[in-house]
Amino acid sequence: MAIEVDMMKKVPVSEQAPEERAHNFEEVCLGYNEEEARAEATRCLNCKNPKCVEGCPVSINIPGFIAKIKEGDMAGAYDVIGEASSLPAVCGRVCPQETQCEGVCIRGIKGEAVSIGKLERFTADWAAEQGISPKAPSEKKNIKVAVIGAGPSGLTCAGDLAKMGYDVTIYEALHKAGGVLVYGIPEFRLPKEKVVAREIENVKALGVKIKTDYVIGRSETIDELMEDEGYSAVYIASGAGLPMFMHIPGEQALGVYSANEYLTRANLMKAYRDDHDTPINVGRKTVVVGGGNVAMDAARTALRLGSEVTVVYRRSEKELPARAEEVHHAKEEGIRFELLTNPVEILEDENGLVKGIRVIKMELGEPDASGRRRPVEIEGSEYEIECDLVIMALGTTPNPLIAGTTDNLETNKKKCIVADEETGATSRNGVFAGGDCATGAATVILAMGAGRKAAKGIDNYIKGQL
Amino acid sequence: MFEIKKKELLAEKTYLMVVKAPNVARSCEPGQFLIVRAYEESERIALTICDYDRKEETVTIVFQTIGESSFKISELEEGESFCDVVGPLGNPAEYVNEPIEEVKKRHYLLVAGGLGTAPVYPQAKWLKEHGVDVDVIIGTKSKDTLIMEQEMYDAVGEDHVFVTTDDGSYKRHGMVTAVIEDLVKNEGRKYDKCVSIGPMIMMKFCVKLTKELGIPTIVSMNPIMVDGTGMCGACRVIVGDEVKFACVDGPEFDGFLVDFDSAMKRMKLYQTEEGRRMLAYTEGKCKGHDKG
């Protein structure tokens, strides 16, 4: 039976019911099937001046790939996306579409934007099912390039360089490749085997070598890679993993986690599964502090592990930096939000265990440097929330390992590596950087885009050396 | 990869292993640690590098079976391999990167408590090899729990090693702090720098004393760790009112500035839950480990 399309509305996508998914780690959104995707594709106006493309940080030819879907030429659609993106199955799932491609979609001026992300995801998943993967280049250059970090930025840069024929090795500190895609973003949003592992296999299929358990700056420095191991260039994509804390009383209490620790235990170490050894504190009542994607992921992970969860965020709903879909899903699943509220102290019992959190109400004042209205405390409005677990999701900065062990590598006030936006070039000849380690915590698509640009930058640099 | 070349039982529940780990052996220095995983489903466990052989590309670890994970490691045999070994992690001891002429001007006192003897050993050895004066105190519960005594004699000379037992079953009797007082107050020895490694409570009291005696003291912190690369914050310790991450800022810190009380409190985190898992494992209820 053909699907009836309301041109004003997105073709609905099937999801696991909230009551059900609140207790499992399976993917929440089930994605379009072929029929649904082709129906949604008919909503695209194939605009002459497609705003959506401007909204996409890597300028995917969106009307182009959607037109292919409409024709039923899925392989063609995959090729069109592949010209601009190497992680469509990931970006289709985790991009903040509402502020990027879909946010400016012309169809969205009246009614709802085209479901660009879901269509991208559909195309990538379709290709995966068909076993389509990129081919290794036939011509190999005998030139070595090292990539530090196997997150989206490093994987993309490595993949692109390999396609150009370079001999690429990725060095990854953890025991598994993927960066935030494996340790941060949970299974229920981004399946690890089905999606992430496959994307990594694709990069390997291009001839890229990945050395895990290898910490650059400790096992070996960048200078050693270039001088002793004969790498012609290095791309640093080490992310921004170092979590921030609030520096309020009680933060050392038992049961206070950074979101990264909580998520790493759950995702990378699979603490939620009985057959894995890493422990995790479940908690009966959990308070998550913060309002970004990281906070939503921590909250929804705690919920699935069996806790009641409250998110405490100091601005209002409008300013929540998380993807709209995640906030919506979190609410559906029963997570409470205490907005315009900020912690002032974590309360502990006589054994040092968390027993609550004291918070204060906020109101929005004048806009700050970021243009958002700055929250200010309302005097005398403090109150306590009972809880036995507190997860801090306040943001992260690049860790000092690489900058601290590489001479003359310029960093800025925020400890980010200074890199040219177009080429990734740093203050050191032959050393390039991009993704979160250069920009501070950002998004998958921006990290990926930076990897792409750096691959070109490295190629030009090496050609100039020859 | 990461093959176990040698395994030895040093004392009850205390094992030494020599492990093939080229990337670690190539660049590690005293004071650094590594992280191991026994199997694909295992925890990441931090262990100090207790010795290394750059030519053989091996490192030595010494560990006690405390909970489930260390117990599983202890079940691995010579010829078997770890699933992962990553390192070296953390910063080398501070003297490693200081001008050696400066270091040689100092007289070092190394204080080892229990299992801490193992991580003190490479430090003693390094200092001696670089011509630095060093005395070592080894404190342990009793004669049975004493480890690496001979190795320490070989490294710095028997005259420079002072062994003490809590129960008086061997050599001196009493805590390490009593020996420090003895050496400094009664025997008139002078030290310019102390390095203290052992149980948190021992380091705390050691620092209390060396502060009185005016001997700057370095301690090695072993908080709970997950990644060991500065990404999770589990290992945070308070040093001079600042939050520091032991895995990237440490593990060695100025003992006078460390907040031991909050650090000891945080160590309790997994006690109960891990206890339950340990029971489940020894009773054979733990699923998913293909150990053959």
Ligand SMILES: Cc1cc2nc3c(=O)[nH]c(=O)nc-3n(C[C@H](O)[C@H](O)[C@H](O)COP(=O)(O)OP(=O)(O)OC[C@H]3O[C@@H](n4cnc5c(N)ncnc54)[C@H](O)[C@@H]3O)c2cc1C
């Ligand atoms: C919980 C969470 C949820 C998120 N949700 C979203 C989302 O929904 N949508 C979105 O677009 N973005 C999201 N983000 C942000 C996004 O994941 C990041 O911006 C992106 O992963 C950055 O990519 P990267 O390659 O620069 O760094 P990372 O993904 O951080 O990868 C860096 C890698 O380098 C390794 N490394 C670090 N130091 C060294 C070293 N010295 N030697 C060797 N290896 C090293 C690390 O182990 C890591 O694997 C989220 C982030 C988190 C934490």
Ligand SMILES: Cc1cc2nc3c(=O)[nH]c(=O)nc-3n(C[C@H](O)[C@H](O)[C@H](O)COP(=O)(O)OP(=O)(O)OC[C@H]3O[C@@H](n4cnc5c(N)ncnc54)[C@H](O)[C@@H]3O)c2cc1C
């Ligand atoms: C930098 C560093 C260096 C270390 N070096 C060594 C070493 O050389 N030899 C060695 O035997 N151990 C060392 N440890 C401690 C070792 O990592 C723990 O003993 C190990 O994690 C215990 O794991 P488990 O699962 O067997 O015990 P668990 O079941 O996790 O815990 C059992 C008991 O051990 C305590 N515990 C948990 N984590 C730690 C910890 N990190 N340190 C101490 N106690 C802990 C728990 O509070 C609990 O009481 C080091 C730790 C760090 C951080």
Ligand code: SF4
């Ligand atoms: S990569 Fe992201 S922004 Fe670009 S089209 Fe896809 S979902 Fe939209």
Ligand code: SF4
């Ligand atoms: S702006 Fe919207 S309608 Fe126009 S081409 Fe892009 S997706 Fe299609």
Ligand code: FES
């Ligand atoms: S162990 Fe994770 S930050 Fe130190």
